[in-house]
Amino acid sequence: MxxxxxxxxxxxxxxxxxxxxxxxxxxxxxxxxxxxxxxxxxxxxxxxxxxxxxxxxxxxxxxxxxxxxxxxxxxxxxxxxxxxxxxxxxxxxxxxxxxxxxxxxxxxxxxxxxxxxxxxxxxxxxxxxxxxxxxxxxxxxxxxxxxxxxxxxxxxxxxxxxxxxxxxxxxxxxxxxxxxxxxxxxxxxxxxxxxxxxxxxxxxxxxxxxxxxxxxxxxxxxxxxxxxxxxxxxxxxxxxxxxxxxxxxxxxxxGELAVRRRRRAADEIEAIALSTLRARIGDLHGDRRLSALAERVADGTLDPYGAADTLVAGLTRA
Structure with missing residues (x-):
């Protein structure tokens, strides 16, 4: 521990x-x-x-x-x-x-x-x-x-x-x-x-x-x-x-020091957020939601951008 x-x-x-x-x-x-x-x-x-x-x-x-x-x-x-x-x-x-x-x-x-x-x-x-x-x-x-x-x-x-x-x-x-x-x-x-x-x-x-x-x-x-x-x-x-x-x-x-450090902090926050989202998306492999969206894209009833928007909306609500 x-x-x-x-x-x-x-x-x-x-x-x-x-x-x-x-x-x-x-x-x-x-x-x-x-x-x-x-x-x-x-x-x-x-x-x-x-x-x-x-x-x-x-x-x-x-x-x-x-x-x-x-x-x-x-x-x-x-x-x-x-x-x-x-x-x-x-x-x-x-x-x-x-x-x-x-x-x-x-x-x-x-x-x-x-x-x-x-x-x-x-x-x-x-x-x-x-x-x-x-x-x-x-x-x-x-x-x-x-x-x-x-x-x-x-x-x-x-x-x-x-x-x-x-x-x-x-x-x-x-x-x-x-x-x-x-x-x-x-x-x-x-x-x-x-x-x-x-x-x-x-x-x-x-x-x-x-x-x-x-x-x-x-x-x-x-x-x-x-x-x-x-x-x-x-x-x-x-x-x-x-x-x-x-x-x-x-x-x-x-004042450039403060500007650089704020930019650095923003990049760090973004990297952590993206890493978290990437991990959640990785957890979806084999998930019914992803499979259902993939099926709709494959048969032409939904475009991949619309599918991605739906997936991201679901992840951010989770």
Missing amino acids: IDVPTLVEQAREGRPRAVARLISLVENAAPQLREAMAALAPYTGQAYTVGLTGSPGVGKSTSTSALVSAYRRLGKRVGVLAVDPSSPFSGGALLGDRVRMQEHATDPEVFIRSMATRGHLGGLSWTAPQALRVLDGAGCEVILVETVGVGQSEVEVAAQADTTVVLLAPGMGDGIQAAKAGILEIGDVFVVNKADRDGADATARELNHMLGLGESRGAGDWRPPIVKTVAARGEGIDEVVEALEKHRAWLAET
């Missing part, structure tokens, strides 16, 4: 095992999840959430680890949600405990969790919003969300973060990839990592040019900065933190 109030109290005290168990409730859609979310709600809304995304190989894990170190030097409690590809066998996170972040494993003020996408397009697991809520409620002041990598449809990190960091690296065709995947639109801070390699300056110039082409900003609008780093050596990371803090201040001053 899971004692949710005790679990939430222990998570608030920063006990890693309690935080891990709460996130497991999220991942498993456990019956106690609703109670846990209700208990955590009064403590949420304090964390600053930073999303990190970019093509595979640009150094996302290394950069995330370096940012953890930088925020810990500032005395912040840090949470990391690393969203990985799913194992085709277990459904679990393929990269597991993030080997490159193990230097923080013994720090009680850092909580790192890998979550599987479980086939969900968009770069984030559908359970990520609730996992972020757990980390927020557990007192993490900064939460770093690292995605599996950017592709055509893997830009959802922007919907879950207060600030989105897009990482690029020289020699990887990232300029073309950025334009193709719509990354210019979601990036609040751009980082050219591995800046000790040839072509780093050219990548930064190309990126700056592309940002200028899409410029349609007013006087008070945010213009994404471009920061060069060598994350493996910690070079440029303090400048990234400075850029993040400037964006955070801009969000607060303009």
Whole structure:
């Protein structure tokens, strides 16, 4: 039997095992999840959430680890949600405990969790919003969300973060990839990592040019900065933190922070509602109501839209 109030109290005290168990409730859609979310709600809304995304190989894990170190030097409690590809066998996170972040494993003020996408397009697991809520409620002041990598449809990190960091690296065709995947639109801070390699300056110039082409900003609008780093050596990371803090201040001053968080909450509510409806529809397979509607559609006495309307009306009345 899971004692949710005790679990939430222990998570608030920063006990890693309690935080891990709460996130497991999220991942498993456990019956106690609703109670846990209700208990955590009064403590949420304090964390600053930073999303990190970019093509595979640009150094996302290394950069995330370096940012953890930088925020810990500032005395912040840090949470990391690393969203990985799913194992085709277990459904679990393929990269597991993030080997490159193990230097923080013994720090009680850092909580790192890998979550599987479980086939969900968009770069984030559908359970990520609730996992972020757990980390927020557990007192993490900064939460770093690292995605599996950017592709055509893997830009959802922007919907879950207060600030989105897009990482690029020289020699990887990232300029073309950025334009193709719509990354210019979601990036609040751009980082050219591995800046000790040839072509780093050219990548930064190309990126700056592309940002200028899409410029349609007013006087008070945010213009994404471009920061060069060598994350493996910690070079440029303090400048990234400075850029993040400037964006955070801009969000607060303009009211954009509240707008983004309300949008995020609306998306979360919608996802939960759709999941509930989907589960109810799944329960209808073999049900007489669905069979009767299917029969009428098959013999031409009812169109599929009318049948769907009837089905939805019945579900929402239930």
